[in-house]
Amino acid sequence: MKRTITHLADGRELFYFDLRDDEDRSAADERDLPPRPPASELRYDPLTEEWIAVAGHRQSRTFLPPASECPLCPSTPGHPTEIPASSYDVAVFENRFPSFSAQPGEYEQVGGLSEVRPGVGRCEVVCFTSDHDSSFSALSPEQVELVMEAWIDRTAELSAMPGVEQVFCFENRGPEIGITLAHPHGQIYAYPYVTPRTKLTLGAAERHRERTGGNLFADVLAAEREAKIRVVASNEHWTAFVPAAARWPVEVHLYPHRRVPDLLALEPSERAAFGPLYTEVLRRLDGLFGVPMPYIAAWHQAPVNVGRDLSYAHLELFSIRRAPDKLKYLAGSESAMGAFVNDVLPEHTAHLLRSVITD
Template sequence: MKRTLTQLADGRELFYYDRQDGADRGAVDERELPPRPQASELRYDPLTEEWIAIAGHRQGRTFMPPADECPLCPSAPGRRSEIPASSYEVVVFENRFPSFSTRLGEHGPAGGLSEVRPAAGRCEVVCFTSDHGSSFSRLSPEQVELVMEAWIDRTTELSAIPGVEQVFCFENRGAEIGITLTHPHGQIYAYPYVTPRTKLTLAAAGRHHARTGRNLFADVLAAEREAGVRVVAANEHWTAFVPAAARWPYEVHVYPHRRVPDLAGLDAAERAAFGPLYTEVLRRLDGLFGVPMPYVAAWHQAPVRTGRELAYAHLELFSIRRSADKLKYLAGSESAMGAFVNDVLPEEAARRLREVITE
């Protein structure tokens, strides 16, 4: 893999990732861009002991432009985008409208009991392909490997930023999920704290280890592989299954068979084996109702400094679509109390996904 670093017109960093060394990445961003915003602010909620990012500048971010104005497509004569080159394989660049940033400013007190501090960190955009009309499910195994190399490279570098505590690679797909750009892409957040979900799962893993001496995630994977009823797909290095207590109508977790704390711990064989299995799962989701499935795909990696001996890198994929013409809305119980009610039996969801005929 070849990585090339360049800068956009406002000083943001952009990285090209190429399989071959010969790609010309000398194109210059000639746009006139406004100054970059300062970091958002973090406000502490004493009732939940969670940090909330307040990012007012994101209200003005680009929203669903037509295809010929897509900022994630390669640049062309008369149309300059976020990517200066006329073609690319995989690109990562700093988000123009970040929730977290290293450009720290001054933030006054919020009043009350809420502590306020800068939302230090970084947000990046990952373009999976230059093909505007494609999707992750259509990427070749080689392209998925290149995306994974980009995830690993960025996780390693972002983890080294002072104050960053956790790196999160993810994809939002579909208008129903709330995307603002339709080009196949994901994001990476470098948080200045350990996220609430990770705190919960690592605390559970710690209690499990104290009771049994074993890793909780490894035991969950082993139990699902043995039961088999919720397994959707598997190969030598990975298993995809619907969790027994799935929160979402269609939810699939993808685990490597060997425990590693983060993506960088995967060996060459494991990295190569991920793409064929994962894209199969995505095609099964798309084939379930005959329409593109909206989803969130979330990589769970160990925090930078804590819980690494308990963590188990894996991907959690879920959709809010519960039938061809119905969505799962987070209403009173889920939104107000955090208490989920799932309308689809996990075993039935797994069976339906297994029965989808994929190309």
């Protein structure tokens, strides 16, 4: 693998990850770009004890352009994009419209019980392939490994940045999910706090350890592998299963068999084994209803400074599609109360996914 770092016209960093060592990445970004926006505001919600990012500049971000104007495709004569090269394997760059950044700004207190502070952190875009019409499920095992190397590289570097408390790699896929760009890509958020979901699960893991002496995530995996009924697919190093208490109509979790706090701790054999299983699961999702499955793929990694002995790196994959022509909307119970009601039996979802022919 070859890693090359360069800069875009407004000073943002761009990283190329290539399978070949002889790729030329000297093409420069010659666009005339506006100044980078300041970091967002973080406002504290005393009712939930959570930080809310307010990033008004994101209202002007690019929204579902035609393929001929895609900013994630390689640059061509007359159409410069975020990636100056004429082709690439994997490219990662700082988001032009970030939720968090290190750019200085001015912030005023808003009164009441809410505290305001800068949304210091970083947001990056990960382009999985230069092929606009492809998808993660169509990537070769070598390309998936390269994407994973990019995730690992960026997790390590972002975790070392001042003020960063958690690094989150994820992919949003499909207009139903709310994507703004159709090109196969994901994102990485470097948060200046530990996210609410992670706090919740680590709290549960700590209480589980106090009661049993075991690791909660490892015990969940072991129980699912023993029950078998919700296992969708597995190999020597990974198991994919529908959780017994799935919130979403289609939800699959992928765990390595060995507990690691983050992607950096995976052995080469574990990294190599991830791609074939994950792309199989994605093809099963696409084959479930005969239409491309909208989904969110979320890597859960240990925070930078806390809970690392409790964490268990894993991927959670879920979709809002509950039937070929029906979506799961987060209405009153889910949105207002955070109380999920799943319309589909998890065991039935697992059975349907196992029944999909992927070859």
